[in-house]
Amino acid sequence: MKLSVLVALLILLLTACDETVDTPIEDVDYRQEMRQLVINLSTWSKTQQSEFIVIPQNGQELVTETGEGNSTPQTDYLNAIDATGRESMFYGYYADDQETPEEDKQHLIDLCVLCESHGVEVLATDYCSTQSKVDDSFTLNDQYGYISFAADQRDLNNIPSYPDTLYNENGNDILNIADAQNFLYLINSENFSEKQDFINTVNATNYDLIIMDLFHNELSYTAAEIESLKVKANGGSRLVVCYMSIGEAEDYRYYWQTNWLNSKPVWLDAENPDWAGNYKVRYWENEWQDIIYGNSNSYLQLILNTGFDGVYLDIIDGFEYYEEN
DSSP: OOHHHHHHHHHHHHHHHOTTSOOOOOSOOHHHHHHHHHHHHHHHHHHHOTTOEEEEBSOGGGGBSSSSTTSOBOHHHHHHOSEEEEEOSSBOSSSTTSBOOHHHHHHHHHHHHHHHHTTOEEEEEEEOOSHHHHHHHHHHHHHTTOEEEEESOTTOOSOOOOSSSOTTOOOOOOOSGGGOSOOEEOOOOTTSSSHHHHHHHHHTSOOSEEEEOSEETTEEOOHHHHHHTTBOTTSOBOEEEEEEESSEEETTSTTOOGGGGTSOOTTEEEEOTTSTTEEEEOTTSHHHHHHHSSSTTSHHHHHHHTTOSEEEEEOGGGHHHHHHO
16 A cells, blocks of 8 residues: 555544544434423422422424424423423514514414413513514513513613513412513623622512522522512512523533633534524533533532522523534
C-alpha cells in the first residue's frame, strides 16, 4: 500500500477517535424521548409531593400521535401533566404585539382544546402591549376557558401596568391549578434590586398564580420567602410555581461548569443564537437528566425543597431542533 494511502487512513482513524467529534444521533424518537422525560420527571416529583403541579410550556404537539389536534391522544403524557403553558396563541407568534396568523392560531387552539378535554388546564401567554390587543387577548382566552397573561415585555421582567384592574381578580383561595383565574409570568428579576424588593412587589398583587425563578441574581429564594409569596394582597391564598428549562442548559445556573465549552459533555449541544448563554441539550442523555431531576442534588429537588407548588418546564419543544437538524 502506498505511503500516502497509509497516512490518509491513519488521519481518518485518529479523527474518528477524537472525542471532540460530535457523536452521531441514530434511531432517536425525539418526541417520545421528550414525552418520557416529562412523564418520568412528573412521576418522580409526585412521589415526594403528591399535589405537585407539573406544567410543560409549548410543544403541545406531544399530546397527540402526529402532533395535530385530530390525531390519537397520547394519554400517558396527558395524565402526567396538570396544565400546559402556551405562548403566543393569539398575539406574538412571529412578532410582539402582532396577531398570530390564522393557520398557526387554529393549530394551537386545536391542541389546547384537546388538552382541556383531558383535564389539562391551559396557561396562555400572549405578547402584546397595545391596550385593545391586550383586551382582545384576555377575551379570546377566556372564551376558550384558558387562564391567560398578557406580557408587554418578551423578557418577562415586569408586572404590566395595563389593565388597571387585574383581569378576573378575585379573593378566592387557590388550592389547585383549576381554581386559578389569572397568573403572573415574572421569571426575570433584573429590575428588582434585591429579593425583598421582588417579594414586596409581588405580595402587593392579587394574581392567583405566580410563575417565577428559583434564583434572584444567582441567590436562591428560601422556603420562608416562597411561603410568604403564597398569600395575595387581599388575603386569599395562591400558588407559586418555579420555572426550569429542561431543553436547554444555561451558563448562569448553579450547575454550569466552566470547562464544559472546552470539554463538552456528551449531552451539550449548540448555543441558541437568539438567547446568549443558552445551549441546546440532548435531553435524552442520562447525564443531563441527572442534573434536572431524580436525585437529592438535582435542580428539581432544590425546587421541591424550597416549597414551590409546582414546576414550569421550558423548551419542551426542543425536539423540533433535532427533527430539523
